[in-house]
Amino acid sequence: MNPKILLFLTIIFLCLDTLSDALLGMRMADQDEKTVRIVLECPKKIKIQKSVNGNSLHIWAPKKSPNFSMRNKTKTITSYTHDDSNTVRLHFATTPSIKKDFWILPGKKYPFFRYVIDIFLNHPLVKKVQIPKSPPIRKKRILIDAGHGGRDPGTIGVGKVYEKNVTLKAACLLAKKLKETGRYVPILIRPKDQSMLLSSRLKATKKAAGDLFISLHADSCSDSSVRGLSLYTLSAVASDRQAARLALKENKADLIMGVKLESEIPEVANILIDLTKREKKNLSSKFAQHLLSKLRYRIFLLRKPHRFANFYILKVPGLPSVLIELGYLSHKKEARLLQSTRHLDNICSGIIEAIDTYFKMEIHEPRS
Numbered sequence: 001m002n003p004k005i006l007l008f009l010t011i012i013f014l015c016l017d018t019l020s021d022a023l024l025g026m027r028m029a030d031q032d033e034k035t036v037r038i039v040l041e042c043p044k045k046i047k048i049q050k051s052v053n054g055n056s057l058h059i060w061a062p063k064k065s066p067n068f069s070m071r072n073k074t075k076t077i078t079s080y081t082h083d084d085s086n087t088v089r090l091h092f093a094t095t096p097s098i099k100k101d102f103w104i105l106p107g108k109k110y111p112f113f114r115y116v117i118d119i120f121l122n123h124p125l126v127k128k129v130q131i132p133k134s135p136p137i138r139k140k141r142i143l144i145d146a147g148h149g150g151r152d153p154g155t156i157g158v159g160k161v162y163e164k165n166v167t168l169k170a171a172c173l174l175a176k177k178l179k180e181t182g183r184y185v186p187i188l189i190r191p192k193d194q195s196m197l198l199s200s201r202l203k204a205t206k207k208a209a210g211d212l213f214i215s216l217h218a219d220s221c222s223d224s225s226v227r228g229l230s231l232y233t234l235s236a237v238a239s240d241r242q243a244a245r246l247a248l249k250e251n252k253a254d255l256i257m258g259v260k261l262e263s264e265i266p267e268v269a270n271i272l273i274d275l276t277k278r279e280k281k282n283l284s285s286k287f288a289q290h291l292l293s294k295l296r297y298r299i300f301l302l303r304k305p306h307r308f309a310n311f312y313i314l315k316v317p318g319l320p321s322v323l324i325e326l327g328y329l330s331h332k333k334e335a336r337l338l339q340s341t342r343h344l345d346n347i348c349s350g351i352i353e354a355i356d357t358y359f360k361m362e363i364h365e366p367r368s
Helices: 003-021 163-181 198-208 241-251 253-257 267-272 278-295 332-337 341-361
Strands: 022-032 035-042 049-053 056-060 063-072 077-082 087-092 095-104 113-122 140-146 184-188 212-219 229-234 301-309 321-328
Touching: 035 056, 049 095, 056 095, 063 077, 087 095, 140 163, 140 198, 140 341, 163 184, 163 212, 163 321, 163 341, 212 341, 229 278, 278 301, 278 321, 278 341, 321 332, 321 341
Parallel strands: 022 063, 140 184, 140 212, 212 321, 229 301
Antiparallel strands: 022 035, 035 113, 049 056, 056 087, 077 087, 095 113, 229 321
C-alpha cells in the first residue's frame, strides 16, 4: 500500500478513536408548556453527568468535539454557555428539575447515539414583594348651580330672555366641558328647568361634598347701557350699593314661590353666618382673582368686576364659593350674546382655566 495513503488512514483512525467518546452536539426544544427536551448526540454511549443548581442545569461529558454545536428552540432557556471544562450550562427562566433521561440507539436514518433528558419546569419559590400602589388622585368635585328655574324665571331681559334659561344652558355647557377634561367631577345642583328653594340648593350643595361651588346668574339694570361679567364673593358687608341690591334680589328669590327664606333656612343664622371663616373667604377671593385673570381677555367685564355681598347661596360651610353674573340681560347686545353657545363656551373655557390654576396654585395638588 502506498505509504501516503497508509499515513492518511492512520490519521483518520486516530481522529475517530479520539472522538469516539466526545459529545458532538446538543439541541433543546419544548415538549409542552412545562417540559423541555434536551438531546445530546454522541458516537457511542458515554458517561454523562448532570446536576441542577438554582435556575441552571449543568451537563458534563468526558470531552466535546471541536465542532460541538448547540441549537436552542425554546424561550424557557434564557442563555447557555460551554467552556474548556467540558461542562455545558443551561440557564432557565424558572427552576428546572430532571423528569427522566434515557438513551436512543442509532438507526438507519440516524447514525449517532442520542442521550435524552426531559426537564420539568417548576415555578420559582420566590415570594412576590407587594409594592404598594400610590392611591389614585381624587378628582375634584365642582358644584354648579344654575340660578332661578321653574316658576322663578329670574331676570327677564331684552327680547324676553329668561335668566333661568341662560344660566341652565351655561351650567350644562360648563359641566360638559369639565367632564371632558377628565380632571373633574361636575355636579349640577339644578340639572333642569325646575323650581328650587334656596334652602334646597344649600342642602344639595352640602350633601354633594364638593371642592368648589359656582353659582351662575345674569343681571339687569335700569340703565340699559350697563354691561359686563362680574363676580361676587361672600361678605357680611356689601362692597357697594349695587352689590347690596343684587344680594337682596337673589335672597328674595323664594318669595316668588310664596316661601319666606327665614322659615326655610333656620340653620343659616347658626351655621353660617360664620362669614368670618378666613380660609373659605380667602380661597373664594383667590378663585375670583383667577377667574378675572382668565376671563379678562376673553369677554367684556363690568367696571370693578369683583364685588362682595351677603348672598345666602354662598353660605355652605368651608366650601370656597363664587357667584358669577354672566352679563346684563337689560343690555341689548349682551342679551343676544348670552343666548349664543359660542359666547357661553368662551366663558366656560375661561372658568376651567381658572379652576386649573386655582387647584395648582392655591391647593397645591397635582392634577389627575
